[in-house]
Structures are given as C-alpha cells and as structure tokens.
Amino acid sequence: MRSGTTRRDFLRIMGAGAGVAVGATLPGIPPNASGETSPTPPPPEKRPLGKTAFQVGSVGFGAMTTRDPEVIRFAVDRGIDYVDTAARYMGGENERIVGRALAGIRDKVVLATKVKLGEVDQMLQTAENSLRSLKVDVIDLLQLHNVSTEDEVTDERAREVFRKLLDQGKVRAVGVTTHKGQDTVLRAVAKHGFYKTVLVAYNFRSDTGVAATVKEALGMRQGLSDTIREVAGSGVGVIAMKTQAGGYASPPGGLSPHQAALAWVLANPGVTLAIPGMTSYAQVEENLGARGRRFALADRIALGRYALEIGDRHCGLCGACGGVCPRGVEVPNVLRALTYLEGYREEDLARSAYGSLPPGRNAAACGDCEACLVACRLRLPVGRLARRAHARLAG
C-alpha cells in the first residue's frame, strides 16, 4: 500500500475538502504572541525514546537558532524536557548558549548534541569540546551529524568513538541525524542496531515533488511516513526536525499553521518527539499548544485548511515562473514580495520589493485575466497569489 505524505494525501487524511471553512480552534494557542505565560500546562505525556532509557515529552526544543538562554530556560520551566544542539551550530556558540541556559536545571532535560563524522581523534576532541561548552559531565544523546548513506551508519571510526565515550560514561546513548537519503539511513539504523535514535527532517511536505511522486508510482520507494512507522516499530527512537516546513508566521487572528504542522508530525505514531526551532517565548507557547493533541474531526478539518494556507503561501522563490506571463508580470518578484510580507513578516522589505517593479510589471497587469498561464512547480495558485500581493502591497 502506498501511503506517502503528498499534499493531496494529507488533505484526504485530514478530511478537508475544497471550500471547507471551519472556525475551530486548537487549545493552547496563545491569544496573542505576547510571550506572557498562560496557565502552566499539564505535565507532558512522557514516552520512551526508542530503546534508550529516556522518557520524553512530544515537543522538544530545537536550539539551533536560539540566541537567548532565557528562552530555553522558559521552555524548560514550561515542561519541555529535551534540548537539541550541535557542535557546529553558530560555530560552536550554540552549545555555550545551551550550557548557560541549563545551569541549575540540567537534570530536567535530555540533552542532545551532535558530532560530524571524521577521524577518531577529531571526533573525540569535538565531543570533549561539547562537554566543556555545555558545562556538563555527560551528554545524554550524542548523534552522528548529517548522515546520508548506509556506509556512514556502519562507519567503524564513529562506532569506535561512540563506544569509547559510552564506556567512559561521557555519553548515555547514541544516534544519528539525517537530511538526505533519509529512508536509507532510517532502515540502516534499524538493520544494524548500533544507534538508538534517528533525527529526521519530517513535515507535511515530506515526500512531495515530482521525483518522489514518480518514484512512488514506480514502486521504487515507500513514503517517509511509512518508513518512520516501520523503523520505530523495530525499536528505533525517531525524532522529527524541520517540522514547520519553512517557519511561516501565524496569520493575525487566525489559527496557527505552526501548530497544525507540528500536530501533523506528531500524529505519526512512529515519531517520539519533534524539535521545532524556537527563538522566542511566543514560539515556545505556540509549540507547547500542539503537545498532547488528539485529533477530533474539527481539528482534522482545521488542519486541512491550514495545509491549504501553508501550501498556498510557501513560495520556494525558485524563479522558475519568470518570463512566462504573457502580460509581462514579473511573477517571481511579485511572489517574492508576498513571501517577504507573509512569510518573513518584513513589510518594509515587501513594499520596497513590490514598489521597485517597473511600471506594467507588477500584478496590476493581471487585470481581468481569468486563467493564469503561469505554472508553479509547487502547484501554488499563482494568479490568486499575485492578486493578493497587489492588494496588500500596491500603493
């Protein structure tokens, strides 16, 4: 059975049809993005992280872009019990930030970091540096960073390093992280058994795109969702990253796409926890709001609507739609301006980008054009988005 996570599948699974409009809300969404604390949330439901000894909540803290240690402390105070960093993030500074954040609260979290594959001495040195930067005696989960092949999963240099660190009590468990060749890596970890966890890029856009669709049609691969379920069933702890599919802002007054995206990831029973990146108090609150959600029908419909919203706005800025419009609209630049506005929330930049389009090249030229001929490789409704850009940015 094919059950990849194409957008169409997602909509079908979540029960959303065209034209569905539902005003359901998900509990836990802060009424505004204030960072002010709402009542303390209930303790997270803990679940085992594969065959490690750890029990963790479903939402962890991706610290990669976090500058302010106070945000991490706030998250731990709110019940987040897993913090992820890496030796290479911010040139090493990120581990020091996490180290400062966890002073005095170290025992409240499972602390995960990463080391790149290299020579044994080099990897050991990196791990020692991590211990110093994090100001800890032991790293709970040390992961082999950015693995994409089975050969890397079985690389003897990494195993030697990890065995040594485990024997020395400097590391409690070992895993891998993967961005490319994820199916291969997941299966290799399950097959070879040395590593206990896989950190995998997984969101509602996983397995989309032309190549994935054709491959699936040819029976050349299963969807990532299936692979995750399968390897988790064999005891591998699966952690999801990049759950937000682009980090889009919440629409004012609307429901949170971030929560929807996160809830979608956590709906896969093979995923033990997700680690969205967080830089602000508001993001912590928002992500905590997705914790422990069970899907009611209204939630499914609302999530379907979110998928449409997120999908509609997620211009990849690939530029492939340039030079196509018969009316001369500079579609890539129009969509870029809209992305600045709705994606990055940079109104000044968006207005500047839109305003710099030559006369006749912005979406005013769409005029009464009824059937937009510009095709998007992400299948975005280009005509509708161009009109939205003009409505929001012209003048």
Add this chain to the structure above:
Amino acid sequence: MKTVLLSTLLLLAVAVPGARAADSGDPVLGALAAKGGWKLLEPVRSFGPDTLYEEIDGEAELVLPYGMVRMTVAVLGRTARAGSEVRLEIYRMASHRDAYGIWSQYRYPDQEVLPIPPSEAIVSDTSADFFRGETFVRVRSKPGDGSRSDGIGISSEIVALLSGSGSPPEEAKALDGLPGRVSGSTLYQKRAMLGYECLAPGFEAKFSTATLSGHYLLLPPSADGGKARNARLARELPGYREVTPALRNAKTPSGNLWMISEGGCVVAVAGKISRDQAGPLLSSFAQRVRGTCRPAP
C-alpha cells in the same frame, strides 16, 4: 508502462528548474575563473530557499529570515598546488543589511577578525566568513598545510569581485561605539530580540561596564512611523508601562527593559538596570544614533 514512466521522469528531471547538471552557479565564480589560479573540483550546485535544507542542514533556519535569494556551493582547488581544497558558499541575500545580519549571526566575542578590504572576515585556520553588498560568503578550507592561506586568499580575491559596501550598516556602527560594548557581540536580529518577536527586526549588542551589564537594543524606524510597533510593544512585552511620556519600561526575563524613541528609532537597554542607571545609558545611546535612524531598505 515502466519505460514510459521512466522516460517521463527523465524528461521532468530535465524540465525541473534548478536541475543540477545545468547549474551555472554564481557570477562571481565566472569572474574568479577568468582570473585564474583556482579550478573547480566538483560541479557547482545552487539552492533556493526551498532547497537550502538539502545542503546546509538545520542552519537553513538561521539563514532564511534574512531573505536568502540563492546560495551557490563550489569546491575549488589551487591550480598551483595539488591537495588544496576550498569550499565556498555564496549567499545572495535580500539586502546589504540582511547580508550583514546573517554574517553577524556567525560573529562572537573572542573570534579573530581580519580586514579583507573593503570588508572584514571572521577567520580561523580553516574558515573565513565575510559579506559585501548583498552577498554573504562562507569559506571552508580543507585542514592541512596552507588551509589558512587558502581560505584567506580566496576570500580576498572574491571580495574584490563583489560590489557594494563591506561595512556594517550605520546602526550597527552606532552600537559599536557605545560605552562598554562587548566587542564582537553586535547582531542584526530578524526574528526576535531578548526572546520577543515584537522587538525585531533590530540591532543588539551586549555591554559590560564596571558596574553594569546587559544589552543595547536599537529598533530602526518602521513603515507606519512606529504606531503599530508601539502598540505591539505595549501588548506583547510583559509588565509594559509608560513611566513618562518619553520613557517606557517592561519586565523581561533578561531584566528591566528601558526604552525611549529617537528619530523614529526605539533605543533601549536591558539588564539588571534601575531607572536612574538607565537614564545616562539611554541618553548617550540616543545621541549616538541621532541622524542614523532610517527604515529598512
């Protein structure tokens, strides 16, 4: 049937934008090749915001808010010396301010910084990061003899091929001159400052004097003249209050946040700072930024 589908797949691969085989890379690579001295060791690859994750791991989350347009990866070696290997990541960003912003995210106190006119690079034995105009460049050289000179050498050549300013934006320079500013701590933040999204975008620097430590914050003018931002600050900052018509205060986990307006900017200090202590700091800060406050380009 499978043959038809495979043919379709091949056709689509050719038609899909950004197909790697046809990647022509960044113009600066052509200019570098024309100068001689370096040769490509691998095919050039380029990435847009939707594919950046494929190449640079989770750090894409750090880059994307700065309006990345395109990133090109090239691996080169010196023609005159076998074994040398340098990896370039050339990021074309939305603006000079954004290029500085992402560069600042890799800048920390105690790093070595070298001038590579008209820019300066954060360097180590195997790395160099710099920006000029709207371009941010990361250089990573293969460890070994000559790795440092390879990294700095190619950085100097590339920076000369780029256009635009190699200096930080005026706002960042204003922060650089403030009392007690910790060298290498100035940032341009797009997502949040002190953990609050309402304080971004803005410039931030740490300071430490004999008696005080904390953060300087500078929020550039906003498009609406500040009305919406002020309302948002009042709504989202904990314990926000107007102490006087000119002075505002909030209580954050990072300490007292004291804010005043100056020429459309908001200048602020945060830390364990009393009102009396904040006064002189804000006053010299406001004087320093006078005339430099302008909206984001």
